[in-house]
Amino acid sequence: MPAIYPFRAVQYHRGEGDVSKLVAPPYDVLDRAAKDKLLAHDQPNIVAIDLPHTPAKELGPVETYQAAGERYRAWLSNGTLSRRATPAIFAYRQTFAFQGAMHQRCGMACTLDAAPFGPRAGGGILPHEETFSGPKEDRFALMKATRAQLSPIFGLHADEKGKAVALIHEIMKSARPSLTAKMADDVLHEVWTIDDPARVKAYADALAGEDIFIADGHHRYTTGLNYIKHLESAGALPSDHPARRSMMVLVPMSDPGLVIGPTHRVLGGMKGYALDAFKSAASEHFSFREIAGDASALHAALVATPRNECHLGFYDVSSKRGLFGTPKSSDPLATRFASKPAAWRTLDVAIIQYLVVEAICQPKLNGGDAVKWAFPHSVDEVLEIARGHETGAGGGAGFAQLAVMVRPTPLSAVRDVSRAGELMPQKSTFFYPKLATGLFVNPLE
Known part of the structure; x- marks a missing residue:
C-alpha cells in the first residue's frame, strides 16, 4: 500500500473531550433542515464549513466557499480549532445499532501518499464506484477555499494476518479515548491519539504491501488528486507537501462491525x-x-x-x-x-x-x-x-x-470488482455508519 504517515491534525478542544455538538455527519447525507439543526446549538459546528450551501453535491455560489474558508481560518485564529504540535495517528471506534443488534467498527485515521487509482507494486488505491461531476466540483471549490481536507476517506484493507486489528484493539484497551462524540443517530464515536513513533511504525508495518479499497469518499479522494494537479500547475510542488497526502480511516475487512446497508x-x-x-x-x-x-x-x-x-x-x-x-x-x-x-x-x-x-x-x-x-x-x-x-x-x-x-451489495463483490479494475454504478454501497466529520481535519498547507 502507499506509505502511511502520522499527521498534525486540526481538532476541536485540542483533541480532548466531548465534541458531540461540534462534529457532523458527512456533507452528502445532509439537507438544509439537517444543517440548521446541527447549527441550532449555537456552537461552532464543522457543518458551517463543510456544507457551505444546499443542496449538497453540486457546485454552489463562489461566495459560499469564500465564506467557508474565512470561517475556517477565523476558527484557527481564535482557538476554536487548533493544530497539533506533534503528528499522530488516531484509533477510531464507532458503536452503533444495526438491524436490532449492537456493533463496534474499529479503524485507524492516518494520512497516505495520494496515489492515482489503480494497482501498483506494494499495494494500490482501488476504487469500486463511478462518480458524479457535481460533488467533485463542489469539494474542489471548498478545498481551494479552506486549503484543508475536512473529512476522512473511508478505506478498507485485507489485514489477512490480523496484525492491524490486534494493534488497534490493544490501543483501545490500554487507555481511555481522548475524544468522544454522539450525534442524533446515537452512534458513539471514540478516538484514541497515538503519537508514539514505535506504535506508528508497528501499524505501518502491519499494512505493508496491502491494497486499499475505497469504501466511501471516491469524490473526495479524486478531489485531492485534482488539488495536487492544481497546485502543480502554479509551480513546483515539493514531494513532502501536505497536499500530497490524503487523510483516511482504514478498517480491516475482517472487522466484525463492518456493516453494509442498501x-x-x-x-x-x-x-x-x-x-x-x-x-x-x-x-x-x-x-x-x-x-x-x-x-x-x-x-x-x-x-x-x-x-x-x-x-x-x-x-x-x-x-x-x-x-x-x-x-x-x-x-x-x-x-x-x-x-x-x-x-x-x-x-x-x-x-x-x-x-x-x-x-x-x-x-x-x-x-x-x-x-x-x-x-x-x-x-x-x-x-x-x-x-x-x-x-x-x-x-x-x-x-x-x-x-x-x-x-446490500456484498463485501466480496466490492473486493472482486475492484481487483478486476471495474467500477460499480454510483452509490452501489452504503457502509453504515458514516464516519464523522470534525474529529480530525487534514491541513493541506
Whole structure:
C-alpha cells in the first residue's frame, strides 16, 4: 500500500473531550433542515464549513466557499480549532445499532501518499464506484477555499494476518479515548491519539504491501488528486507537501462491525410513466408478481430472497403497490457487457442502472431524456421522498414516481470488482455508519 504517515491534525478542544455538538455527519447525507439543526446549538459546528450551501453535491455560489474558508481560518485564529504540535495517528471506534443488534467498527485515521487509482507494486488505491461531476466540483471549490481536507476517506484493507486489528484493539484497551462524540443517530464515536513513533511504525508495518479499497469518499479522494494537479500547475510542488497526502480511516475487512446497508433508488421525472406502462415496457426482461402490504413488506420479502439470485422490489409511488421483479435471464447484461466480469454484470445496482433505467425507463418512458434519481438508504426515507419531501438523498422534492429497492451489495463483490479494475454504478454501497466529520481535519498547507 502507499506509505502511511502520522499527521498534525486540526481538532476541536485540542483533541480532548466531548465534541458531540461540534462534529457532523458527512456533507452528502445532509439537507438544509439537517444543517440548521446541527447549527441550532449555537456552537461552532464543522457543518458551517463543510456544507457551505444546499443542496449538497453540486457546485454552489463562489461566495459560499469564500465564506467557508474565512470561517475556517477565523476558527484557527481564535482557538476554536487548533493544530497539533506533534503528528499522530488516531484509533477510531464507532458503536452503533444495526438491524436490532449492537456493533463496534474499529479503524485507524492516518494520512497516505495520494496515489492515482489503480494497482501498483506494494499495494494500490482501488476504487469500486463511478462518480458524479457535481460533488467533485463542489469539494474542489471548498478545498481551494479552506486549503484543508475536512473529512476522512473511508478505506478498507485485507489485514489477512490480523496484525492491524490486534494493534488497534490493544490501543483501545490500554487507555481511555481522548475524544468522544454522539450525534442524533446515537452512534458513539471514540478516538484514541497515538503519537508514539514505535506504535506508528508497528501499524505501518502491519499494512505493508496491502491494497486499499475505497469504501466511501471516491469524490473526495479524486478531489485531492485534482488539488495536487492544481497546485502543480502554479509551480513546483515539493514531494513532502501536505497536499500530497490524503487523510483516511482504514478498517480491516475482517472487522466484525463492518456493516453494509442498501442504497435504494427512487426514479422520477418520466413524462410517460405509469405503473402499467412500466410493466409493459419491462415485460421483455422481467417477470413481475405483486406483493401484498406496504413498502416495508416489499422490502422484507426482498431481503428474504437467496443472495445468489437477482430480485428487485419496485414500489409505485402513486398507487402504493409493490412488485417483485425478477430478470428472465440469469445474466441479463451479458450481451451488452460481455467484456465485464460476471461479478459486475450480476450486481443488482448494475441491472438497475443499465437495464431498468438506460434500456427501459429512459428510452421507453421518457423520450430518451435523463431520469431523475435519489439514493435513499432506508424504507422510511423512500417513503419521505415518495411524499414529495427532500431528504438529502438527491433528486430534489416532488419528483418521485418509482422506487427500486435493493439488497446490500456484498463485501466480496466490492473486493472482486475492484481487483478486476471495474467500477460499480454510483452509490452501489452504503457502509453504515458514516464516519464523522470534525474529529480530525487534514491541513493541506
